[in-house]
Amino acid sequence: MTHSNPTRSVLRYAAIGLYVAFALFPLYWLLKIAITPDKLIYTTGTAFLPSAFTLDNFVSVIFLTDFLVYFKNSLLVSGGTAIFTTLVATSAGYAFSRFSFRGKAIIIAAMLITQMFPLLMIIAPIYKIMAGLKLLDSLWGLIIVYTAFNVPFATFLMQSFFDGIPKDLEDAAMIDGCTRFQALRKVVFPLTLPGLAATLGFIFTAAWSELLFALMLINSNDKMTFPVGLKTFVSKFAVDWGQMMAAGTLALIPSCLFFILIQRFLVKGLTAGAVKG
Amino acid sequence: MTFVSSTSPGQGRGRILNWFKWAIEPYIYLSPAILLIALVMLVPLVIGTSYAFQAISLLNPFESGWVGFANFEKLLADRFFWKALGNTFWWTLGSLFFQFFLGLGLALLLNKPFRGRGIVQGLVFLPWAVPAFLSGLNWAWLYNPIIGPIPHWLTALGLMSEPSNILADPNLAMIGPITANVWFGIPFFAITLLAALQSIPKDLYEAAAIDGASAWQSFIKITIPFLAPTIAITVMLRTIWIANFADLIYIMTGGGPANSTHIISSYIFTTAFRRLDFGYASTLAVALLLLLLAYALIILQMRKRLIKGF
Numbered sequence: 076m077t078h079s080n081p082t083r084s085v086l087r088y089a090a091i092g093l094y095v096a097f098a099l100f101p102l103y104w105l106l107k108i109a110i111t112p113d114k115l116i117y118t119t120g121t122a123f124l125p126s127a128f129t130l131d132n133f134v135s136v137i138f139l140t141d142f143l144v145y146f147k148n149s150l151l152v153s154g155g156t157a158i159f160t161t162l163v164a165t166s167a168g169y170a171f172s173r174f175s176f177r178g179k180a181i182i183i184a185a186m187l188i189t190q191m192f193p194l195l196m197i198i199a200p201i202y203k204i205m206a207g208l209k210l211l212d213s214l215w216g217l218i219i220v221y222t223a224f225n226v227p228f229a230t231f232l233m234q235s236f237f238d239g240i241p242k243d244l245e246d247a248a249m250i251d252g253c254t255r256f257q258a259l260r261k262v263v264f265p266l267t268l269p270g271l272a273a274t275l276g277f278i279f280t281a282a283w284s285e286l287l288f289a290l291m292l293i294n295s296n297d298k299m300t301f302p303v304g305l306k307t308f309v310s311k312f313a314v315d316w317g318q319m320m321a322a323g324t325l326a327l328i329p330s331c332l333f334f335i336l337i338q339r340f341l342v343k344g345l346t347a348g349a350v351k352g
Numbered sequence: 353m354t355f356v357s358s359t360s361p362g363q364g365r366g367r368i369l370n371w372f373k374w375a376i377e378p379y380i381y382l383s384p385a386i387l388l389i390a391l392v393m394l395v396p397l398v399i400g401t402s403y404a405f406q407a408i409s410l411l412n413p414f415e416s417g418w419v420g421f422a423n424f425e426k427l428l429a430d431r432f433f434w435k436a437l438g439n440t441f442w443w444t445l446g447s448l449f450f451q452f453f454l455g456l457g458l459a460l461l462l463n464k465p466f467r468g469r470g471i472v473q474g475l476v477f478l479p480w481a482v483p484a485f486l487s488g489l490n491w492a493w494l495y496n497p498i499i500g501p502i503p504h505w506l507t508a509l510g511l512m513s514e515p516s517n518i519l520a521d522p523n524l525a526m527i528g529p530i531t532a533n534v535w536f537g538i539p540f541f542a543i544t545l546l547a548a549l550q551s552i553p554k555d556l557y558e559a560a561a562i563d564g565a566s567a568w569q570s571f572i573k574i575t576i577p578f579l580a581p582t583i584a585i586t587v588m589l590r591t592i593w594i595a596n597f598a599d600l601i602y603i604m605t606g607g608g609p610a611n612s613t614h615i616i617s618s619y620i621f622t623t624a625f626r627r628l629d630f631g632y633a634s635t636l637a638v639a640l641l642l643l644l645l646a647y648a649l650i651i652l653q654m655r656k657r658l659i660k661g662f
Contacts, residue, residue: 087464090457094457098477098539099475101479101490108499121497166382166384176374176379186389189389192641193620196634200396204399220392224393226385287599290625306485306603316493316499326483326486334477335474
């Protein structure tokens with residue numbers, strides 16, 4: 076489109092370089108402090124390159140702190156939330172995509188409302204309700220709350236995936252004698268697998284990052300999820316810089332793995348959505 | 353089919369089946385979602401709103417009951433509320449401004465093919481995958497003079513007399529969470545705007561170039577009008593989302609020093625979590641909800657005017 080002008084392309088690459096540096100520098104720093112030996116942090120802590128290399132911080136975080144407990148709790152909560160949310164949202168998204176029925180508009184409106192109000196508005200009532208149900212300080216309590224929080228968004232997501240599958244496919248299967256549920260299971264379900272995977276991943280990372288409700292609802296150390304555990308760790312041992320950053324680096328792994336898997340589809344998926352509607 | 357009398361048993365069963373199909377079946381698929389959302393979100397929303405008119409403090413269990421608008425009177429007289437309201441404004445505006453313009457710049461850069469674009473895209477979008485609490489901790493560490501480089505850079509540039517932590521300075525502390533939020537939020541705008549950019553038909557630019565339009569003219573006449581709907585929606589949703597987003601502030605400053613960095617949502621959380629004053633926390637939440645509603649109504653009204661204007 077534009078003529079390739081050398082000054083302009085140098086500027087472009089410089090701008091791109093700045094963006095990459097800004098995006099990566101904090102993460103680089105996290106890793107750098109994590110691999111610097113503790114006794115050097117105060118002398119060379121702010122030097123750009125690590126002065127020595129050690130994995131001691133990672134070893135002591137994993138084996139001497141409750142890191143593995145937090146990690147396990149977070150895996151259970153995020154995994155449970157992702158699975159339950161996806162099940163519930165798939166079925167609801169299917170209903171929105173394939174049926175027109177009385178009350179549909181009201182239900183969609185109610186779901187949209189849940190996306191608009193400040194979630195902190197319900198932190199006090201949730202605490203009291205969970206206390207009444209004896210679900211305070213329980214991972215199940217967190218899974219239930221997170222599932223409900225994520226169902227509306229996941230439902231709209233799944234609905235858009237179902238909308239992308241031609242209805243004729245199921246109709247043909249139903250004419251051939253399948254019940255609707257069989258058609259769903261044998262024809263539609265295999266086609267939505269990529270959508271299901273994306274939804275699972277989104278919900279998993281959302282639950283993995285949640286901090287405030289987990290702080291409110293969990294108080295014993297052996298039930299803490301990762302954000303709560305790390306926050307407690309930071310307030311208690313505010314000088315173990317190397318260990319804190321090692322823990323932070325480890326906490327990044329699940330979200331980054333997922334992100335690397337989906338990022339190529341991210342823009343494509345949104346482009347398809349934009350063109351359609 | 354139409355000749356069969358409607359009283360025939362087959363037709364009757366068919367009608368029941370049809371009725372089942374159209375009225376009941378969707379609700380079977382929907383019922384888990386409806387139950388969950390109603391019980392965990394909508395019912396607590398109603399209860400939470402009622403808390404705003406009660407005294408409910410777990411630290412004073414004997415002084416509970418309906419108090420009418422007393423909590424709202426307390427709110428109007430609460431100096432920290434007004435401070436938090438001002439902070440909410442600057443926090444939202446500052447974060448949104450930089451997220452949007454830096455995100456737009458990034459989207460425009462990524463929209464043209466160049467060598468290594470796939471890798472660059474993966475790298476610059478990475479902050480979006482970092483959990484919010486971790487971006488908060490990460491940036492708090494970067495601002496810490498003991499282990500972070502930023503205070504030393506600022507000193508070297510002459511902006512600071514000696515390396516100190518801006519998060520401990522009531523006048524500057526807000527900059528910390530805003531930087532973290534900008535870092536974390538640029539990818540969101542870049543991703544949505546890049547998607548919108550890629551949906552603009554390429555022939556439009558070719559036609560404009562043939563007609564002698566400059567790059568700047570095509571940007572103003574083609575790119576901006578095509579992006580406008582996406583921009584309007586994302587900016588509105590993002591404003592609400594950022595105004596509600598308390599995690600970074602809670603992690604980085606905890607609202608301090610001396611309550612100077614609380615936004616309304618972090619103030620709500622502290623009131624509920626630290627002071628266990630559920631009544632007042634809900635009053636603050638209702639106030640925030642009303643503000644956001646007013647904002648959304650104004651934006652929608654403006655959008656209507658704009659559309660009529662064309």
